[in-house]
Amino acid sequence: MTNEVVIKTDKLTKQYGDFVAANQITLEVYQGEIFGFLGANGAGKTTAMRMLCGLSTPSSGSATIGGFDIYKETEQIKKNIGYMSQKFSLYEDLTVMENIRFFGGIYGVPDKDLKERMRSLIETLGLKSEADKLVGSLPLGWKQKLAFSVAIFHEPKIVFLDEPTGGVDPVTRRQFWDLIYDASDKGITIFVTTHYMDEAEYCNRVTMMVDGYIKALDTPYKLKQQFSADSMDDVFYELARNAKRREDQL
Amino acid sequence: MKQFITFVRKEFYHVFRDQKTLLLLFGMPVAQIILFGFALTNEIKNSKVLICDHARDAATQNILQRFEASPSFNIEKNILNHKGIEQEFKKGKIRLAVIFPANFQNDLNHFNKAQVQLIADASDPNTATTLTNYASSILMDYQKELQEGQAQFMSIKTDVRMIYNPELKGTTNFVPGVIALVLLLVCVLMTSISIVKEKETGTMELLLVSPFNPILVVLSKAVPYFFLSLINLTVILILSTTLMDMPIKGSIFLLYFASSLLILTALSLGLLISNSTDSQQAAMLISLMGMLIPTMMLTGFMFPLENMPLALQYISNLVPSKWYYTITKSVMIKGMGIEAIWKELLVLTVMTLVLLTISIKKFKIRLA
Numbered sequence: 001m002t003n004e005v006v007i008k009t010d011k012l013t014k015q016y017g018d019f020v021a022a023n024q025i026t027l028e029v030y031q032g033e034i035f036g037f038l039g040a041n042g043a044g045k046t047t048a049m050r051m052l053c054g055l056s057t058p059s060s061g062s063a064t065i066g067g068f069d070i071y072k073e074t075e076q077i078k079k080n081i082g083y084m085s086q087k088f089s090l091y092e093d094l095t096v097m098e099n100i101r102f103f104g105g106i107y108g109v110p111d112k113d114l115k116e117r118m119r120s121l122i123e124t125l126g127l128k129s130e131a132d133k134l135v136g137s138l139p140l141g142w143k144q145k146l147a148f149s150v151a152i153f154h155e156p157k158i159v160f161l162d163e164p165t166g167g168v169d170p171v172t173r174r175q176f177w178d179l180i181y182d183a184s185d186k187g188i189t190i191f192v193t194t195h196y197m198d199e200a201e202y203c204n205r206v207t208m209m210v211d212g213y214i215k216a217l218d219t220p221y222k223l224k225q226q227f228s229a230d231s232m233d234d235v236f237y238e239l240a241r242n243a244k245r246r247e248d249q250l
Numbered sequence: 251m252k253q254f255i256t257f258v259r260k261e262f263y264h265v266f267r268d269q270k271t272l273l274l275l276f277g278m279p280v281a282q283i284i285l286f287g288f289a290l291t292n293e294i295k296n297s298k299v300l301i302c303d304h305a306r307d308a309a310t311q312n313i314l315q316r317f318e319a320s321p322s323f324n325i326e327k328n329i330l331n332h333k334g335i336e337q338e339f340k341k342g343k344i345r346l347a348v349i350f351p352a353n354f355q356n357d358l359n360h361f362n363k364a365q366v367q368l369i370a371d372a373s374d375p376n377t378a379t380t381l382t383n384y385a386s387s388i389l390m391d392y393q394k395e396l397q398e399g400q401a402q403f404m405s406i407k408t409d410v411r412m413i414y415n416p417e418l419k420g421t422t423n424f425v426p427g428v429i430a431l432v433l434l435l436v437c438v439l440m441t442s443i444s445i446v447k448e449k450e451t452g453t454m455e456l457l458l459v460s461p462f463n464p465i466l467v468v469l470s471k472a473v474p475y476f477f478l479s480l481i482n483l484t485v486i487l488i489l490s491t492t493l494m495d496m497p498i499k500g501s502i503f504l505l506y507f508a509s510s511l512l513i514l515t516a517l518s519l520g521l522l523i524s525n526s527t528d529s530q531q532a533a534m535l536i537s538l539m540g541m542l543i544p545t546m547m548l549t550g551f552m553f554p555l556e557n558m559p560l561a562l563q564y565i566s567n568l569v570p571s572k573w574y575y576t577i578t579k580s581v582m583i584k585g586m587g588i589e590a591i592w593k594e595l596l597v598l599t600v601m602t603l604v605l606l607t608i609s610i611k612k613f614k615i616r617l618a
Contacts, residue, residue: 105256
């Protein structure tokens, strides 16, 4: 982790009619940091993340991703980020190798690197015997690990993970976080949303979103001190219990 | 370009892994050709025929017996006035009327020639032609028998009238219709489903986050179906020329060119549909309702357009297959060249360009 700012937002807002999904989001994320983005369902996490990835245009405010402007330099941003969505989204009717080759291909990973990187990735994931199996036949935990590896396959500066561990068992989740740490060690910035408060403890810093606003932003340790709570669970409860918004209002 | 090829290869994987759909895509045209070719245009049995015998002599009795003996005909009744005949036709009860003038035998014996009028309900052109052919051949048989041992030449002249659809359009040309139908179905349905599928499974998000040009996402989806359609076209053409004796009188190159154009029109339409919906079901429903039914009804190969109300005839101009149908008939059956079909080609080109422009404009590069 360095002091170089890779994500910088200033009053970033997304409004759908009268409904303000994300309100004046202002934050800075440093290179190599694991940045946790927490909040109840409907708090505006996914909306905020989508703006940062270029999937959705902000209503107002400004932001730079990897030094590139979110409005004008989306093409540049796209080359420098990886993304893993809430839904598992690799091609289930393609094999493990074909998926990796495909995503490597559309990100323009050069052919000569492609083979070597694929080989080492398969080895790291321990998927050697599954390399030619259809992704649809893998267990969910492996799929998620594969999806993450694919998201960082082109060696982006920043990777956005939208609830990456939903529905995954604790052991696999642990392994998943090992992958995240590895990526962070390589200097990749991790921007991750999650519901699991134990995962929040793994982050370098976390924000708490409530009703579209950022209510807290600090290291897990300091947040616990600030709210004199024993765990992130308590911090979350303290902040989120007054939330008016629920998922069904979205 | 390399990215584009990567993408197209992925699309081919999708297509070939989905073997059930693949089977359907290739099975459907074969089944349709066979169905239309054999089952639907096969010989006609027990058609109701009305006899109007003004002569009532030995000759007409003899001919009537032959009609009765034929398995194709079922003699209904004997009505003498024209109004009665017309009413029977209008009720749709009879397919054919055979009218003998008074003095039939007399004319035959003394002037060596006599007339028979055949009136057929040509709103179903296939049946009408077949029935008049059957009837004519019965009359010919009779004439031939009379001729034996006679020095003088005797002739029975048949006067055939096709009512309701005198031009008999759409008679034997179901093949162009089937080609249009299959091409549209494959292209519109399959492309729209394949794009919407990416939206449903969430992979579209990954693609939109990637630096890959979104327009190319759309275009590379169309590539496999373009090739599949050409293969389909070839299968249909081989089947119809070998099994159905369908002629290809004009240039085969021109035929493929026109077909490629229709495929492009259909692909653009499929893209438009997929850009407007978010679920596979909706895409499928719109494709089927929006394409299949108008294509069947308003192309002219099942129901002659000339018989339709003017409003429907205007609407039919919006159906791409209608233009394609004219092209294929001109090229395959009449053997005409590009000078005869340039107008239709132009219409299809304009349709393609308009559809493609709208669908690229509508394509959401950002999700919201």
